[in-house]
Amino acid sequence: TTYPNDINRLNAPFLTMFESLIPPNEEKVKQKQLLTVLEKLVSKEYPEARLFLYGSCANSFGFSKSDIDVCLAMELQNVDKSDILLKLADIFESNNLQNVQALTRARVPIVKLMDPVTGISCDICINNVLAVVNTKLLRDYAQIDVRLRQLVFIVKHWAKSRQVNETYHGTLSSYAYVLMCIHFLQQRRPAILPCLQGMETTYFANVDNVECAYFDQVEKLHNYGSRNGESIAQLVWAFFHYWAYCHDYANDVISVRTGRTLSTTMIKYLVRCSKRAKDWTRRVGNDRHLICIEDPFEVSHDLGRVVDKFSIRVLREEFERAAQIMHYDSNPCVTLFEPY
Template identity: 30%
Template sequence: GAMGFASPSPPTSLLSEPLSRMDVLSEKIWDYHNKVSQTDEMLQRKLHLRDMLYTAISPVFPLSGLYVVGSSLNGFGNNSSDMDLCLMITNKDLDQKNDAVVVLNLILSTLQYEKFVESQKLILAKVPILRINFAAPFDDITVDLNANNSVAIRNTHLLCYYSSYDWRVRPLVSVVKEWAKRKGINDANKSSFTSYSLVLMVIHFLQCGPTKVLPNLQQSYPNRFSNKVDVRTLNVTMALEEVADDIDQSLSEKTTLGELLIGFLDYYANEFNYDRDAISIRQGRRVEGTPGIPMHHSISNPHFWRSQWRCVCIEEPFTNSNTAHSIYDEMVFEAIKKAFREAHGELQHNHDLDKLMECEPIKA
């Protein structure tokens, strides 16, 4: 069945007419988010396309499941029409270098007879994907299909719950992603952040920044978000049962969207110690040293530390690898830190979202 649930909105007290209690900056962020976030209509079209693909693929892989993963479903999607799909054909790990390629080639030859498929291309990466383009009316949607990359289903499920935990999470991410794109630092090909890394940075800030807005879901709900849960049973429509968390509700609720955006820029411009700390939403805190590597190894062997973690370390919440491994150029990294500092100074000074968005890409 379709996953995904209604997205939370601000408390009605904030939106009540005639006088909105939202300050101008917060209102601009909220409006901007509503303008760019994925519409329900787009989601329905994607789900329909997923069903069509599954109908074509299932005769070849009868016991498989085809899952929407990534931003189309995790609550952080904008209205661009890329959709990531994961075909699960076994609950064991699949060797991505060889076996996954065989599977994707088999799918390629199956889909080439389908009228609705326009073109396909196999892309060999760490996780190989089949990129599929479609005939009208789906000609505006591109699908990237992987085979058995189950961690994608786990983190889609986890991020879904973070994105709906508090109404401020998604608008904050929308604006951060767009600012980063315009700054030229949301592009893994140019050795900067992927959207996924930026989402993890926002969640970490909301767990560990001056105002705690988000709990650590993996710690609070170990049986829901553990590595051991069979991905085929994950279902994002089930509400979380109440558990005690250490969030000061009154403090959290008083903090505006605008304050959170300024705080986010401040945190990564001035607060966060990149040389010492790793970002880990799995541990819900700043972690000294490198996740998964004993401290003494990384200190005694800085080359090892640099080869794996380089400038900035953002831990993938299920595999413990570094999602920001593409940032390895010190000069690009310096330019990124400078971008955060300048954006923070500017926004704190004039509270003008449009000015923040009218920015020049970084030069490294």
């Protein structure tokens, strides 16, 4: 990698930007407060139900003032999720929560609400336990090297400014960008992040027949990345360079699970061996395999499946634009984030 000579002049402004996006502690306190309120309301009707935070409010990659994602875990015996969501909506509405809405037909059915006391909006889903577990994996990776959190904040801020963080328009979810950042830091030489799923199992959960196993004693990995001295400015430069010019979109699968880049040829082989990967083949046939990002636990789930022929071009042009700006622009900390 050949960085521009003066790349490190960008360290201070990137770090300032990172600091300004981190939620202040009082926001975290308010989120907990709201969770307690919701827990009380829910347990009156469903005493054995438990609430968990997941997504950006719990994975340590959340910006200030973001909505919170909540998962309600309970045993469902012959009851319909939709009925429960409608019941919950009733309860919330009669307890002064605002903008209450049950979206029972969504891909992930949820109840939405806004708490007028804290001003926080929230989405509640039922039994999305894999999301709670992958949230923990992301949070654990973030503890290993502070550069992951810095990089993710800058990349998410870029993606939101450039409108390439919209799955309903065929671009990528924040979750996908975090996986791309982890993958990228696993590939640096020397590596900045290990592959936790390739190490001794210290955490295990079986969720809907998916085995989630990895090394979660991350406090023991504090010095893992210290042999690599790359600065945040160098990493942002290299991140965009990598997705603009080095990644083989047609043939490579981004796999945090293995800590490597897999080839789609290997995936086709896996498809022949496993029924669960079946979805991927169909999409290969349909030519919708335009960027492949394997979910770390639900390996048949390709987070790039939302990307189509049009949006892959948008995405790659944005990576190229960012790479060019990082290399040639005199003021990348402004130009990079110019609204689309």
